[in-house]
Amino acid sequence: MRQSQLFTKTQKHAPKDEVSKNAQLLIRAGFIDKLFAGVYSILPLGLRVFYKIEQIVREEMNAIGGQEVLLPALCPIENYQKTKKEDLDILFHTKMNNGQDLVLGMSHEEVITPLLQKYVSSYKQLPQAVYQFQTKFRNELRAKSGIMRGREFTMKDMYSFHTSQENHDAFYKKAEDAYARIFERLGLGNGKTLKTYASGGSFSKYSHEYQTITDVGEDLIYTCKGCKVAINKEIIEELKRECPECGSNVLEEKKAIEVGNIFKLATKFSDAFNYTYTDEQGKEQPVIMGCYGIGITRAIGTIVETHHDDKGIIWPESVAPFQVHLVSLCQEDSDVEKANALYEELQAKGIEVLYDDREGVRAGAKFADSDLIGIPTRLVVSKKTLENETIEIKKRTQEEPVIVNQSDLMTHL
Ligand SMILES: [Zn+2]
Helix, strand or coil, X not given: CECCCCCCCCCCCCCCCCCCHHHHHHHHCCCEEEEECCEEEECHHHHHHXXXXXXXHHHHHHHCCCEECCCCCEEEHHHHHHCCCCCCCCCEEEECCCCCEEEECCCCHHHHHHHHHHHCCEHHHCCEEEEEEEEEECCCCCCCCHHHCCCEEEEEEEEEEECCHHHHHHHHHHHHHHHHHHHHHCCCCCCCEEXXXXXXXXXXXXXXXXXXXXXXXXXXXXXXXXXXXXXXHHHCCXXXXXXXXXXXXXXXXXXXXXXXXXXXXXXXXXXXXXXXXXXXXXXXXXXXXXXXXXXXHHHHHHHHHHCEECCEECCCHHXXXXXXXXXXXXXXXXXXXXXXXHHHHHHHCCCCEEEECCCXXXXXXXXXXXXXXXXXXXXXXXXXXXXXXXXXXXXXXXCCCEEEEHHHHHHHC
């Protein structure tokens, strides 16, 4: 992508009312744009990150047998009445022309349960795990955490359907492992994101949240050093301030943001919709359900909160919008031609390149933009490097660049 043609550009300042670091940096660097509080447009750079996160999550869901669908956002209110969620403050309501009440989905048990009921009714057709990436709507009272808490956002939500609690629990464990791999791949692993014990509601002892530790987090969690799990604020007293896995009472209070959660739903939703299957003996049995969420837009904000410095974003390789930021300081036509050729060559080798080919922009401004956008590897080509047949390489995480021979470039990428 030629930066001269990129339709967004970097800005010196973020909107004054934008207090969160993730939104300030994402807006200034041209990844997102704010329409109003809690509602953002995702711009070309941001969408590249979005799709990479989505793809990582998709691969891990497919690996445990998930099948992807896309459910509607509009839902008849009757479905929410069945699950007694129709009066929730955070539910957005709307109407059809004929007066029928609809809601904008905030989660999709109300759509997926009757859908499965239509197609899956025998033990022979179970288990099933179905997931989607969908826009969700929540009428939040306040939305001040940038894209970490939006009124409209994208989530991956998976729902599992099993014939017994035992089979469900085995799948739940698989999902836990998949979640650990996802956060590792997103650059949120290695102790940054902890499986956190949370209230299971009335139908299970616990649910699990995936909480990323960050000072701007809205949640308080209590972490156990020994087993790398945490407990959320709601159940810390109930657990007598002890780790549920090792019994240690040496717990550290930390601020965190919830990036995912997994729930054992037991028969809560199958009961609400009277969803049963026929077992080997021909008897009707309730279907055992689970749900598994990850906030995709929230993950973008969380990655930025945990990967930045005072100059800008520092994207992990796995989700960076481009692998290489090629910055040209060339001015003479013959040099510009060589820089163009290098850009074509890198692309031909399958490398994703943002090419800063802008004319009339000072070197200092180009470097500042490069640091702000945060692509992992910066290459600088100039009259001087071309004369010496070299190129300057700097990782976003490094202070000083390294000069290498142009012929050796590929071994450094
Ligand atoms: Zn422990």
